Amino acid sequence: MKLKPEQVGAKLDRPGPDLRLYLFHGPDTAGAMALAARLAKGVGEGAERVDMDGAMLKARPGLLADEAASMSLFGDKRHIRVTGMGEESVEAVTLLLNAASAGNPVAAIAPTAKATSKLVKLVTASLNAVAVACYVPDAAQAAKLAVALAREQGVRLLGDVPERLAAVTMGDRAVLASEIEKLALYLDAAPDRPRDADAEVFDAIGASIADAEANNVVAAMIAGNAAAAALPEPPGGGAIPLLRAVARRLLSLAEMRADIDDGQPVDQVLERHRVFFKEQATTRDALRRWDAPRLARAVERVRDAERAALSGSGLGEVMTAAEAIAIARAAGRGR
Template sequence: MRLAPARIAAFLQRPDPEIRAVLLYGPDEGLVRERAELVARSVCPDLKDPFRVADLTAAGLAADPARLADEAAQLSLAGGRRVVRVLGAGDALAKLFSGFLESTPGDALVVVEAGELPSRSALRRAFEAARSAVAIGCYPDRPRELAAVIRETLAAHRVSASRDAGQFLVEHLGGDRLLTRSELEKLALYAGEGGRVELEDARLSVSDTAALELDDAVMAAADGDPARVERVLGRVFQQGESPVSIIRALLRHLHRLHVLTARLARGASVDEVLRTARPPIF
């Protein structure tokens, strides 16, 4: 079934015990991961517990589909309900999950993470149609939601922000929930407990973030990943970067790859090329 936005927060903290599987999908990968971990921890606080948590991948299930039901039906040796986490799911697993949701063996909570899924997605439809499952879309924070995330994260460190700093952060963050929280954690650490973030502090932090986003866009293009390029470019443009700066960054990256490849062609070893590259790669 689909969950109304107003019910999402309460559900993630205390999911209905009748729900056996949760699909989290959408363009905000950070929010997908944050919500997936939140609902999983409501069942098992320690997600590294090998007796109560099983981590599966889409590729692993494609090779061994039976493992989904096996893990869901398995009992914990230490007691307590188990969690089965599935990463990188897509429509290729729709048939598997459709069958699983009809029988739902065992009592484990299955938490599935996926990227952006259109309304016609077979995987999304399978979860929306099942009474024992929930599908939750994860989209970039709107200004009001982002302002709340900023206040909440800074307040956890007893840090406040000036009105101008808060507005600047709202305008320049929000493309990815985990990245947003990471930047706010960095700001809070800089300000110190009981400190205050001013506009200049926010500007310096976001400028660093923009550079990282630009690098991410370039790497996605070089990897030939158009979906990732589209997602990251949206955040890059949101932070004020121009198309010209993006093209220049890509050309610099490709030129560097050309130079490094030429050295390999002339007989240099990979270790030597990586060690002597300037600026350093690692």
């Protein structure tokens, strides 16, 4: 089966025995991982997770069906997560869907699988599996996604809050869900007690980089000053606020860089983007240093570091320090 966006939440929050496989396919890997995590939560807190990948299933096609049907040693709930699934897993998926029984749901992340692939066609044609396309949303789609995710948490987003959430998270579903969870906790919201989140509420909990030291670190990174960017720990409240400040700056430069690459004069671009006159000199210098491809790569690396920080793995602070130096060095090479 193929699910519509509005059908996904209910299927993941209340997984039933009729569905054996949830296939998340498409280039938005972060979004697919977030959906797989939501399915795991729906299975039950503390449920055992069995991890596999496409290479394992290519070598042993029957492994997926076997694990889906096996019982936990202590009778606990189980679920299976497969990463890097592709066409090599068609046989394994076929065996799973045709097996006599399969009590453990499977979440499969297939970033390279297209809607026309054999894998996706196999799943969409099945009555005991679902396919969910995962594409990085544009600004308008991300704002709609924010509204939908917030509604599920009992939060009503007012005014321009959906657009601001979309901008600060750059459409990353995992980061967006984390921000909305923070809003729900702050408001003590739930589906049975909905609360309103306006601009004032968003500002109250939103990550802020007002700290002067943090602003200096961001400026040093963009300007190519690796020595000034290399601090022992992120200032201004931790890794996430700093990373988001860098992301906002990089995105702003990317928009201006695109206008310049389209042939617009620099002065006109600075005026249209309302660059403060005291910041125009440093912005001009940054635009000379950074071309569009390097800006795109820097933004993606910053988002990877932010996801690591949100995961609680302990890698966020390390990645932030490494990215601060890497971005500064990349800017330095752009002279």
